[in-house]
Amino acid sequence: MSAVGQSASRAAQPILPRGLIKTKNRHHTRRITNLAMLGMTAAFTLFAAIPLIWVTVYTVMTGAKYINVEFFTELPASVLQGGGGVSNAIAGTIIITLIAMTISIPLGILAAYYVAEKPNTRLGLVVRFATDVLAGVPSIIIGLFAYGILVKPLGTFSALAGGVAISIIMLPTIVRSTEEMLKLVPRALREGSLALGAPDWRTSLVVLLPAALAGVVTGIMLAIARGVGETAPLLFTILGNDHYSVRQIVQSGVESGMTPIQILRELVLSPTDALTLTMYRYSQDPFPERVQQAWAIALVVMVFVLGVNILTRALTARRLAGRS
Amino acid sequence: MMQMQAKLDTIPAALSVAPASIVKMQAEKLSVYYGAFRAIAEVTLPIHDRHITAIIGPSGCGKSTLLRAFNRMHDLIPNARVEGKLTLDGEPLYGxxxxxxxxxxxxxxxxxxxxxxxxSIYDNLAYGPRLYGVNKKATLDDLVEKSLRGAALWDEVRDKLHQSALALSGGQQQRLCIARALTVEPEVVLMDEPCSALDPVATIKIEDLMRELRNNYTIVIVTHNMQQAARVSDYTAMMMMRPDRAGEMIEFDLTRTIFTNPQDKRTEDYVTGRFG
Known part of the structure; x- marks a missing residue:
């Protein structure tokens, strides 16, 4: 104890005990409190993880039995016949996701650029706010919106309408993650490019985007995982189509002498199906085989979404490790 | 003062006496504003062709702000504006x-x-020329080699041109950045405390490089390090912050004069280490 401390303690009665605390008892109490609190937090952590584990295990156990090659390759068979698969839904989900990506990736990245570059302009603020609001809009409303702007005017349910709805779901994730990544790119890097006389757009494209690329890709992957898992926006947009088959559409198109553009039109503008939508329908079906197939779809969708998430995690971790 | 004198004796004679030379850039009553705040007040400063001009002064006196006005980097900052005149070979840069x-x-x-x-190292260096439409591989190869040699980095990286530039050491990275600046064949090179993030060995390499570059380029360097200014520069501008927080230039002269016989008391105090 220093001289100053001693004179201070003489002047005023110390509130806290001086010197080392040697009481065995105190030590004990603290250790027990510590253990109790630690145990409690551990228990709650475990509790929070239970739903995930439960859902995963249950889905795997129920769904795995009904997965076979036919499930992936065949169109749905009649219930009375039995068997069949959900290749229509797989194709539909892929097509819808591709359409959604085509729309939301360029749009999202460009919007993110603007927001990252001009965060305090009126438009920047509006876009950021709109993105946040959009992320909170119930997905079924987005489905209705796509119905209103596409299904009604075109007079048909279509993969396009589904893709547009899903792209709106994906957009906020892409904008926000890209914006964050662009903001992380050091200012010095920008200046380095601009000081060489590079115009803004070139700096953004050649220097900033590559620097932020890993993060941007992460955001896109998460957005895809989210989009593939959505059902509600598809209810009003794609209708469901047991006979949707890319191979058949292309084949009959070629046979009737359609141009590739026309075939693409046919693919995009036909009613289609999606895994989540099929699962929703089958789960309510009275025939047990349908319900079983719904479980199988649940497993496939879950494995895909979980896989993308884990992969994204792994990539992010590797990037962070590489950076330090 | 005795100590300072001893240090000054180590300045190479060639650098301490600058011959009469052409003025490459001229700032006249140059002011920089950030919104309503005036960061730099009416700086009048000549930059001599193929010489090294150092800008020194305490933190916050606007050295970097002045330097960045020289190649219009303030254009990037909303509400920054520049007043006064700045010329390159007599042409007004803000005209x-x-x-x-x-x-x-x-x-x-x-x-x-x-x-x-x-x-990659190569792509870092090819970036500038590509901006100006140079795309032929042979030409780019030449430019890359030339600029790396110019920045005294060629021997260290010649075998790993296609590896990431981020794998280089800090000093090598800085020389790479100098090489990158040279690829577009500039006339003036501005250096904003180029050694402040480097260790002494890397610093000496950069300083040697600056002396080399001086033969072909006009260099303006901002530095916190007075010894560095004394070691490498031909001319020195001394800046101070006024009470209204605007930076002003209080003295400009040959480096030797600034360090041995400053006219302003504040310069003397600063270069002798009495403050700052």
């Missing part, structure tokens, strides 16, 4: 119809922290 891209090509810049792009 109407002047292309900022052209200004930045002729007046290159090296920053405080090395800022290589997250690309």
């Amino acid at each position: 109407p119809g002047i292309d900022v891209v052209d200004v930045r090509r002729r007046i290159g810049m090296v920053f405080q922290r090395p800022n290589p792009f997250p690309k």
Whole structure:
């Protein structure tokens, strides 16, 4: 104890005990409190993880039995016949996701650029706010919106309408993650490019985007995982189509002498199906085989979404490790 | 003062006596504003062709702000504005119809922290020429080699041109950035405390390099380090912050004069280490 401390303690009665605390008892109490609190937090952590584990295990156990090659390759068979698969839904989900990506990736990245570059302009603020609001809009409303702007005017349910709805779901994730990544790119890097006389757009494209690329890709992957898992926006947009088959559409198109553009039109503008939508329908079906197939779809969708998430995690971790 | 004198005796004679020379750039009553705040007040300063001009002064006196006005980097900052006159070979840089891209090509810049792009060494160096439409591989190869030699880095990286520039050491990265600035064949190179993030050995290499570059380029360096200014520069501008927090230039002269016989008491106090 220093001289100053001693004179201070003489002047005023110390509130806290001086010197080392040697009481065995105190030590004990603290250790027990510590253990109790630690145990409690551990228990709650475990509790929070239970739903995930439960859902995963249950889905795997129920769904795995009904997965076979036919499930992936065949169109749905009649219930009375039995068997069949959900290749229509797989194709539909892929097509819808591709359409959604085509729309939301360029749009999202460009919007993110603007927001990252001009965060305090009126438009920047509006876009950021709109993105946040959009992320909170119930997905079924987005489905209705796509119905209103596409299904009604075109007079048909279509993969396009589904893709547009899903792209709106994906957009906020892409904008926000890209914006964050662009903001992380050091200012010095920008200046380095601009000081060489590079115009803004070139700096953004050649220097900033590559620097932020890993993060941007992460955001896109998460957005895809989210989009593939959505059902509600598809209810009003794609209708469901047991006979949707890319191979058949292309084949009959070629046979009737359609141009590739026309075939693409046919693919995009036909009613289609999606895994989540099929699962929703089958789960309510009275025939047990349908319900079983719904479980199988649940497993496939879950494995895909979980896989993308884990992969994204792994990539992010590797990037962070590489950076330090 | 005795101590300072001893240090000054180590300045190479060639550098301490600058011959009469052409003025490459001239700032006249140059002021920089951030919104209503005046960061730099009416600086009048000549930059001599193929010489090294150092800008020194305590933190916050606007050295970097002044330097960045020289290649119009303030254009990037909303509400920053520049008043007064700045010329390059007599042409006003802030005049109407002047292309900022052209200004930045002729007046290159090296920053405080090395800022290589997250690309290969080669691509870092080819970036500038590609901007100006040079795409032929042979020409690019030549330019890359020439600029790396110019920055005394060729021997260290010749075998790993296609590896990431981020794998280089800090000093090598900074020399890469100097090489990158040289690829677009600028006339003036601005250096904003180029050694502040480097260790002494790397610092000496950069200083040697600056002396080399002085033969072909006009160099302006901002530095916190007075010994560095004394070691490398021909001319020195001393800046101070006024009570209204605007930076002003209080003295400009040959480096030797600034360090041995300053006219302003504040300069003397600063260079002798009495404050700052």
